[in-house]
Structures are given as C-alpha cells and as structure tokens.
Amino acid sequence: MVVSGLPQRNGQAHATQVADMALELLKSVGSFSIPHLPGLSLCVRIGVHSGPCAAGVLGNKMPRYCLFGDTVNMASRIQSTSRPCRIHVSESTVNLLKAMQSGHIFEERGSIELKGRGSVATFWLVGKEDVEMSLPDPPKIEQVSNTRDTFEQMILSIKRRGDSSSERSLPEHLGELGWTCPSTDLE
Structure with a gap:
C-alpha cells in the first residue's frame, strides 16, 4: 500500500x-523478467x-x-477488483485529477459491484498527455489460463517425484535457487 499526503499534507497533489x-x-513491471520462471511475465x-x-x-x-478508515x-x-497490468481508479480520484488538469488519461470501465458500496463507477488509468509511456498490454484470458496451467503442471511434477524423504525438490530451475517444498504442503 502506498499513501501520499501523510504525515505532511500536500493538498490535492497526492x-x-x-x-x-x-x-x-x-511501466517498470512490463519490462521485468522473472528469472526462475522464464516465459512468464x-x-x-x-x-487508486x-x-x-x-x-x-x-x-x-x-x-x-498504519492507515485506517x-x-x-x-x-x-x-x-x-482491478485486472492484471491495469490501474483501476475510483471516481473520486478521477475528479481530483481532472480538477487539477493533471493530464492523466482515463478510459471508463463502467460500474462495478463493491462489497458494502453497491454499484460504483470506476475507470482505467491508461496514460498521461504529452508523456511517452510504454505500458504492458493486459494479458488475454488465454494467457491467464496458460499461467494457471503452468503452475498446475509444476505442482503435479513435484507430486509425481514423490519419494519418502521429508522434502521434495522443485523443478530443476527452481531447485537451483535453493527452494524446497515440504511434502506436507503438497498432500
């Protein structure tokens, strides 16, 4: 969690x-590669x-x-309720940014149901005027499904290796990092 305007107030600049x-x-996450999971971003x-x-x-x-309220x-x-590689913004933040003429660019997401709030209008923050920014594309449904499948395959691979030792090793590229997976976590 990140906060701006505390403990020293900064008006609407937050x-x-x-x-x-x-x-x-x-933008930074879009160019980050996970060393032990090649091919996954x-x-x-x-x-916000x-x-x-x-x-x-x-x-x-x-x-x-701590923050409260x-x-x-x-x-x-x-x-x-956001999506992977997206910036989900509330209407109150959009109104502040528009009032400040900050140059942020939004796309309307539409109304979503929030627990304890009911239907709330929300937006995607997609960029800023006059700022060249290469943001990652949100993954498509197939990519999310493929990632889930990859992790399921890794877990099945660990279970299949089952030996009587108290620890089972992860697939080679993860085991090299010193990671182990106790057998009690797999059963």
Missing part, C-alpha cells in the same frame, strides 16, 4: 503523485482511491505506520 507512481510502476493489479483517512504508529516492540477499505476493494 492524487497526481500516486497516479504518476502507478504509471511508472506498471510479472503482472500487478493497481487500485482518494479520500480522508487516519494514520499513526502502532506497537511498541515492532512499531508500524473507509478510504483505506475502498482503496483495497478498488485494487482487488
């Missing part, structure tokens, strides 16, 4: 800062929402900076 960061993050789902929230440090032994819940729901 929306621009987070939108710009989301675009840069998605990293996809992230990004959700703007609104009031409370923040503070909680804990004595392991203090953590309805805005945090809404941001989480916007992110979880």
Whole structure:
C-alpha cells in the first residue's frame, strides 16, 4: 500500500503523485523478467482511491505506520477488483485529477459491484498527455489460463517425484535457487 499526503499534507497533489507512481510502476513491471520462471511475465493489479483517512504508529516492540478508515477499505476493494497490468481508479480520484488538469488519461470501465458500496463507477488509468509511456498490454484470458496451467503442471511434477524423504525438490530451475517444498504442503 502506498499513501501520499501523510504525515505532511500536500493538498490535492497526492492524487497526481500516486497516479504518476502507478504509471511508472506498471511501466517498470512490463519490462521485468522473472528469472526462475522464464516465459512468464510479472503482472500487478493497481487500485487508486482518494479520500480522508487516519494514520499513526502502532506497537511498541515492532512499531508500524498504519492507515485506517473507509478510504483505506475502498482503496483495497478498488485494487482487488482491478485486472492484471491495469490501474483501476475510483471516481473520486478521477475528479481530483481532472480538477487539477493533471493530464492523466482515463478510459471508463463502467460500474462495478463493491462489497458494502453497491454499484460504483470506476475507470482505467491508461496514460498521461504529452508523456511517452510504454505500458504492458493486459494479458488475454488465454494467457491467464496458460499461467494457471503452468503452475498446475509444476505442482503435479513435484507430486509425481514423490519419494519418502521429508522434502521434495522443485523443478530443476527452481531447485537451483535453493527452494524446497515440504511434502506436507503438497498432500
């Protein structure tokens, strides 16, 4: 989770800062190659929402900076209903960015159902005016299915190797990294 405008307030600039960061993050992920999974690309789902929230440090032994409030819940729901390699944005953020004339470019996604909110209008953030940006294409349904199939094949391969030892090794290219998979996790 990322937040802008806390602990020092920055007016409406938080929306621009987070939108710009989301675009840069998605651009960077598009060129990232997963070393131990050749042929598979990293996809992230990004959700952006703007609104009031409370923040503070909680804990004595392991203090953590935490965010609270309805805005945090809404941001989480916007992110979880996003799609791979997409930036899902709430209407409140779009309104702020348009009011600031930030130059961000949106496509209407349409209304989606959010738990506790009902039907909510949302948008995709797809770029910024006058900024050359090469964002990754969202994967097609077939690609998502192929990725799932690849992982299922890896798991089946591990199960088939079954020996009586307490640990089973992953396929060679993963085992070389020192990864192991306890047999109890596979049964």
